[in-house]
Amino acid sequence: MDQVLSYYPGCSLHGTASEYDASTRAVCELLGIRLEELEDWNCCGASSAHAVDHELSVLLPARNIALAAKADKDLFIPCAACYGRSKVAQAAMTEDAGLRAKFGEAVGMEYRDGVAIRSMLDLLADPDVLQRIRAGVKRPLRGLKVACYYGCLLVRPPKITGAADYEAPETMDRVVEALGGTAVPWSYKTDCCGGGLVLGRPDVVGRLIDRLMTRAVEAGAAALVTACPMCQGNLDTRQKDAAQALGRDYQLPIFYISELIGLAMGHPKPEAWWKKHLVDPRPLLGTI
């Protein structure tokens, strides 16, 4: 099946989360989904615009939605924060004629919509996509026990995301099982990692990360799996400091779900992704 989607990578996937970008593109290619990067996209405002200026936090993603409407395809946004902000903006623009008028004035282009915004979870929840993944597994992840970590914005608030299982989502768990791995049950799937607080209060973020890491280890996980560059970045780069500050000894690789799909479907060069991780997943992958 051939499918074409507009692709909004966002700032993180063009920077520290480049392995999420690369593995997402690789997996979509393996699944026969063509991605066309939205031309001249801008930052969605992420965790800061909404704290400072409500109207701006709508106008920024609205410009990207208008660009996608011109391209006339569904808009795929793998970053959880970009996805969340874009969905909030889309709802606000639909409800508020005042905002639509302001958009034309401020941005200098016409607002158009009619675009379905899809997250990584939306993509993976499609039974047809899951079937293609299952059928394409060349190297089953037998023996790999992971905790699927969804974080906040992929599921909350449900009136925006439309998620039905927002307290205990299962989409990534089902994918991990389809890849031949084991998704351990645990209760912290949608607890917050501290996201945007990391520059201002790394000590606070350390406490949040510690709770997640400790609970994942208790549940028997050897790694965590995410679909959010902030969750992955926080957990991968900050767990060493958190463990040191709180006297723990965990050291768990943090995967993007796209990396595990790519690996199991036999992508030829996953090495390039592993090199970007601070906690090197290769020793763990060597055991499966």
Add this chain to the structure above:
Amino acid sequence: MEQIASAGGSASPPTAVTPDPSFLRQVEKAGGATISPCFQCVKCSSGCPLTFVMDLLPNQVIRCVQVGLKEEVLRSDTIWLCASCETCTTRCPNGVDIAHLMDTLRQIALRENVTPSQPGIVATHAAFLAEIRARGRVHEMFLVARHKLRTRNWTRDVALGWEMFRRGKLKLLPKGVKGRKWLKERVPRVN
């Protein structure tokens, strides 16, 4: 070094006040959530992952706004330490959008130049918006540099930055958006 408070709600609001509705009206006018339905069930604070470091619990913030304790709210750590995880908004049985209320309170605090209790977090927002103003996209190394210029915390995360650089995680050159002229006029500077 900033300290983590041992328990949430340590700076309790005063026990007797004369209610003044003007702050509530200001919050509602500024687009804040409708908070009148709150009956203090404390579900928001029970599920909040940040209470261990907050001075006012989320339900206390709502009560303070209702009775007009403007200073207490705008000077609190809570409005800045809220991570916008949306758990409270999702679970509130009365449909109060508490995460949105926190946003509105931050916006009022910035507009009225209230000295922020969490300057490091406000510096993140300032640096972030400065990046959007400049290029329409955020370049992570520039973001951190701007944050350091504001907080003058030169040594924090230097070792981590080096580790990330070594692994090729840091992009060197920023890329700007063509359609960014409007941003210069529209994106506010945060003091």
